[in-house]
Amino acid sequence: MIARPEKRGKRPSPTMDDVAKLAGVSRALVSLVFRGQPHVSAERRERVFTAAAELNYRPNAAARALASHANKTLGVMLQDLHDAYFAEVFEGIAMEAESHGYRLLIGTGGRRPEDEELTVESFLEYRVDGVILVSSMIEDAKLVSISQQVPTLVTGNYIRALSIDTVNADNQRGAELVVNYLFELGHRRILHIDGGAEFSSLPRGNAYWQAMEDLGLVPQILPGGYAEKGGADAAETILKMRRRPTAVFAFNDRVALGAMDRLEQGGITFPDEMSIVGYDNTLMSSLHPINLTTVNQPREEMGRLAVGTLIDRIDSHRQSAVHHTLQPTLIPRGTTRRIPVRSKTNQGSPRITTA
Amino acid sequence: MIARPEKRGKRPSPTMDDVAKLAGVSRALVSLVFRGQPHVSAERRERVFTAAAELNYRPNAAARALASHANKTLGVMLQDLHDAYFAEVFEGIAMEAESHGYRLLIGTGGRRPEDEELTVESFLEYRVDGVILVSSMIEDAKLVSISQQVPTLVTGNYIRALSIDTVNADNQRGAELVVNYLFELGHRRILHIDGGAEFSSLPRGNAYWQAMEDLGLVPQILPGGYAEKGGADAAETILKMRRRPTAVFAFNDRVALGAMDRLEQGGITFPDEMSIVGYDNTLMSSLHPINLTTVNQPREEMGRLAVGTLIDRIDSHRQSAVHHTLQPTLIPRGTTRRIPVRSKTNQGSPRITTA
DNA sequence: ATGAAAGCGCTAACAA
């Protein structure tokens, strides 16, 4: 027992005891100082900080978590980082979390429910204080089970389990905005390309349907998806139609892009011969060469609100669930225009073949 | 001392002791089983797992980290999540980390060095096993100090400190590819819009300069930046030039987009009257309406390699630094074309004013 | 205002 046995290579970082010793105080006192507790004399506080600085001391988060049963950390499950949508929601989450002094443990699920569950499992091992699931694909029953183990908030998708906090944008309202806007531009044959299995597909599709009927119009929905491919496929069908729509409402910007691309190849020009609207107001849609009319969802605000709501539950031990719904706004841009007045029979079949 | 005193509300999760008791074995045995150690009889292993499942036991990561001095977690500092570039690098990081059984703690710096340092500080409090800095803006001296406290790897930017592991794409090679490609298309007046204060700006700019001189051409560099604005500003200058370039090599795709947009407003059409090349092969550049010729960097591979290299250092206690350089490739698309053969004097001033 | 002491849930020798 001559020399202190050490792990080879890296020496252990200084502990609170080291600081206490150097400052000539007890470990508990150091703890008080580092947690910013009051009732510590200025003089001792000073001594502690000096000693800590000298040793380059840094509190050990694991030890702290173990002893305090709280680690000031939130787990954030993102479906996918590629989609700019998630990046923006995350931005809001990160800002709000930081302002509350929470760290973030993040994980992605890659649109695979099993992977998402693994990620959440990992959060639970960390004993995070709360979990935010952004557009999770985990099934409701599992969600409930998770929410019973840790404060949980779901954003970006609707769930049936009402006991879980949610933050969402109003998809129905968004769809209504689009239909009414196109209607006011004179469009009557408005087709919707839906989002396939995506969460928001149903509410948007349903709202589209309802809005059309309310206006006395005939709804028409084509299956789509969440990406360009879905739009292109639907476009294929549209090109084959004898009576084409004068306006298309796509599930999201990517679908709109995919559809536009294919339709333009088919000789249709936007917005002269057809109008099209996307959803999400992605950075892409705002790019000049694209300039897509779309619907904006307050993504960053959704992220902030998600964190705020979750931390509120953590702090207040609130048991009842809250559900926030934020309002989307229509962003009119270059892919929509007032329908040209012309003879009714001719209205739906512009000079496509001649273009 | 009648009832076990509890924190109000949530009951504590079961511990290894609970599992051991239920399975009728010692806690150490449970530990062995959960760490997948050999030399445990199949029968006991079974008993442990059953007991654990029954109790819904989940190891406590903090306790594990505290006792084992390793937490199988890497800290990842991302400059910014909005840029698709980082999302793709991160994707590679996430995949490789998962395959090695490492968790990720991520943080963003928002292009502010102080925030980045705070993020890293937080990683250190967690005693992460390693840190990956993606395009960090932290100054070299600080970087060295960090690397002395935890295995560190820098990717996405060059640093002077050779003692730190790095993974980068070859920016010089990328710039050469662009210049030579444009030269082969017949372009002689090739202008470069640089990246301003960005890391890669210097190597790309220098390589451009060198390549131009090697070809006997006159280099011309305009200040830019990392986003659309920089491109638009440079475009402003170009529009005022009496002898405009026939081709533009922009620092990245966003700068290229910004420049194109402004130049098109000025009446220049691409690629007929001018060619333009970006850098990064962002999703955006591949979009049909844009279809930008660009340079692809193997982002996902950079991410994978970063994790692989870092874990290697962690496992092997390697002391010497390694530096990986990956090769970019040119992606020819629609914004570049062979320069039309015409009288030499006329070559540089196409029918811009008449367009 | 400060200190002593008992854990938090786990891993890691070491013994058996």
Next chain:
DNA sequence: TTGTTAGCGCTTTCAT
């Protein structure tokens, strides 16, 4: 192969 026993670095009563 399995159990015993120290800690890991901190927070948290409870005294003083």
